[in-house]
Amino acid sequence: MSVDPIVELKGIGKTYETGVEALREVSFGFPVGKLSTLLGPSGCGKTTLLKIIGGLIPPTTGEVWVKGKRVDGPGVERAFVFQDFALLPWATVLRNVAFGLELRGVPKEQRLEIARKFIGEVGLTAFESSYPHQLSGGMRQRVGLARALTVDADIILMDEPFSSVDEQTRRKFQEDLIDLLQHRQKTVIFVTHSIEEATYLSDLIVLLSARPGTVSQIIQPNVDRGSKSADEIRRDKNYLDAVDKIWQVLKKYLG
Amino acid sequence: MQLSGKKIPLSISLLFWFLVWELIGQIGVFSIFPPLSRIIVAGMTILPSEKFIKATEISLRSFAIGMALSLIVGIALGVLMARVKTVRETLGTWVNVFVSAPISALVPILMGVLGIGETTVVATVFLFAVFVIILDTQVGISKADQSLIEMARSFGARRYQIYTKVLILSALPEILAGVRLGAIRGVKGVVIGQLLISIIGVGELFELYSKHFLMEEFWALVIVVFAFAFLISEAIAYLERRVEYYAGAR
Numbered sequence: 001m002s003v004d005p006i007v008e009l010k011g012i013g014k015t016y017e018t019g020v021e022a023l024r025e026v027s028f029g030f031p032v033g034k035l036s037t038l039l040g041p042s043g044c045g046k047t048t049l050l051k052i053i054g055g056l057i058p059p060t061t062g063e064v065w066v067k068g069k070r071v072d073g074p075g076v077e078r079a080f081v082f083q084d085f086a087l088l089p090w091a092t093v094l095r096n097v098a099f100g101l102e103l104r105g106v107p108k109e110q111r112l113e114i115a116r117k118f119i120g121e122v123g124l125t126a127f128e129s130s131y132p133h134q135l136s137g138g139m140r141q142r143v144g145l146a147r148a149l150t151v152d153a154d155i156i157l158m159d160e161p162f163s164s165v166d167e168q169t170r171r172k173f174q175e176d177l178i179d180l181l182q183h184r185q186k187t188v189i190f191v192t193h194s195i196e197e198a199t200y201l202s203d204l205i206v207l208l209s210a211r212p213g214t215v216s217q218i219i220q221p222n223v224d225r226g227s228k229s230a231d232e233i234r235r236d237k238n239y240l241d242a243v244d245k246i247w248q249v250l251k252k253y254l255g
Numbered sequence: 256m257q258l259s260g261k262k263i264p265l266s267i268s269l270l271f272w273f274l275v276w277e278l279i280g281q282i283g284v285f286s287i288f289p290p291l292s293r294i295i296v297a298g299m300t301i302l303p304s305e306k307f308i309k310a311t312e313i314s315l316r317s318f319a320i321g322m323a324l325s326l327i328v329g330i331a332l333g334v335l336m337a338r339v340k341t342v343r344e345t346l347g348t349w350v351n352v353f354v355s356a357p358i359s360a361l362v363p364i365l366m367g368v369l370g371i372g373e374t375t376v377v378a379t380v381f382l383f384a385v386f387v388i389i390l391d392t393q394v395g396i397s398k399a400d401q402s403l404i405e406m407a408r409s410f411g412a413r414r415y416q417i418y419t420k421v422l423i424l425s426a427l428p429e430i431l432a433g434v435r436l437g438a439i440r441g442v443k444g445v446v447i448g449q450l451l452i453s454i455i456g457v458g459e460l461f462e463l464y465s466k467h468f469l470m471e472e473f474w475a476l477v478i479v480v481f482a483f484a485f486l487i488s489e490a491i492a493y494l495e496r497r498v499e500y501y502a503g504a505r
Contacts, residue, residue: 056405074409086406090424090498100410103420151410 005029006187007053007155012062013212014048022048024212026062030204032154035181035188037198039246040208040216041253046191047083047159049213053189054080054157066155076104079153083160085140087132093119093143094128100151111150118146121180138169145177158190162197174201175230182225195250199223199242200233207246210253217249289471298475307460314456317373318445321380325437329385330430333392334418343393354386358444362451373455376448383444384437391433395426427498435491442484 012026022045030036038046051057053064055074064071066078074080079100087096094112095102097119101111119125122142132140141161148156162170174197181188192198198205199221209216221242223233233239273291280290301307335342336350362379369375399422407421423430449458457480464473 051405054409056409074411076411078409080406080409082402082406084402086400086402088403088421088424090427099407099420103407103410103412103416147410 004032006032006067007189008065009049009053010063010065012049012052012059012064014045014052014057015060021212023052023059024214026208026214028206028215028218030187030189032187033185034203035190035201036204036206037190037192037202038206038208039192039195039198039250040213041210041250042193043211044208044253045211045213046193046208049208050157050159050189050191054078056080076151077153078155078157079148079151081141081144081148081156081158081161083163085132085137085144085164087140087143089132092129092131093124093135096132096143097146097150100147104151114150115146118149119143121149122146122176136169138165138173141165141173145180149180154185155187155189158188160191160193163193170197171230177201178225195243195246196234199239199246205242205246207249219245287470289474294471294474294478297469297471298478301472301475302479310456310460313373314376314445314449314458317376317448317456318380318441321377321444322384322438322441324377325381325385325388325441326434328381329388329433329437330392330423332385333389333430333433334396334422336389336393337396338422346389350386350389353382354390358382359447359451362448365448366452371452371454375452376445376456376458379448380441380444383447384441387440388430388433388437391429391436392426395429395433396422398429399425428495431491431495431498435488435495438487438491439484442480442487446480 007030009026009028012023013021014023015021026049038049040046048057052059055064055071055078058072066075088099091099094115098106098111098115101114106114116125116128119128122145124139124142124146127135127139132143135143141164144161162173165173178201190198190201200223202221205219205221206215207217207219208214219242221238223236223239223242225233228236276288277291279285280288280293332342332346332350336346337343358379361382362375365375365378365382369378403421403425404417407417412420445456446458446461449456450461451458453459453462457476460476461473463469464476
């Protein structure tokens, strides 16, 4: 990778109070403007690693550097998308999407205007005044994504965002995500346990070993997304090769 | 109420029991049950009387002050108990003891300390109401979705914002349930406090009517107090139903 890393992990280790060692000596630089995926066997600490990058959990050892500065908490340059959506059940879609801006003290008129724009982009304009429990899982995650986009962070951290979403919705959502990100210079760090999802979405895949998780291998699928349709990508030779390569690595950690 | 499988409207059910009461009163076997019609007439005369208005004023004031204090203290302590381990360990047992304790037994001591007057009644209302509010708030806050707190932190929420914008709202269904139970207990607190002091408010009136065997006035007052407690409880229950839609969805 010739580009400078926007997020740099230096020797990250995490041991829980219970004595479980989740991560050991994870060092890696995430390239700017790319979609990188953390992929690994279940329990390898990929979500823990993402939360450490997000500043939500302190690492036991090591440092997180974002845009050339060491960080030890959440920051405006990073926005999080949660696996369980984490929407306020008492607030409408509009208020939920504007919530990040609300916490930052952006005036009401202004933050609702920004929120409306992104609700439009994720295709939920008709549901602005709905409550989360009235929406399907896929729609809820669109709200979560819109909320992360409103704060205009350079880095978007996504923790298995599609895992609570059914398969068909997921495919559509993945395609929309690529569309949404293509025009923006966002760096995305994505956690998933799905090999296909990782290969389909990522510029770069960081394979983690079984617990304690550490960087096992870096894979670049080299899938040409620019000119191909979603279905063509799924039949692309590079795509299929990458899926197979990942499977060969992950297989070692199973059983 | 149900009759041969059909639900009977509340108004009909009430009417039926009013008729039974009226009949028993008219027969005149129990002197403590005068006919309902005469109770209503007595109610009409005492309600506008200066004595009753003054008693109501004093009682409502004691109730309002006592409830306001128990809301502030109850919610604050409940939140602290849920969030701070040392507070929980220090107060937990006591709150549980007091929530089930017969607080009435403490009123004579309160009288000794606070004097025979409104302050004692306010304290009684407070002690009756506060513990259940503490407990329910604690449950609500502890049950709050951790992922919402994490979400707020990830968007840079300050500590107070996590309380005001996430935790309190998240616990609102439980807090309201506690406030409703607290208010019902608070009404008991007013009446019991005033009865034991027996020189102010509705307690004085109860004392006066029963001493002079004014059963019509006595029952009229009972109905007014019961209706008040019921209305307060229903008003809060209405609020509870408005937040219920998200209680289930959390």
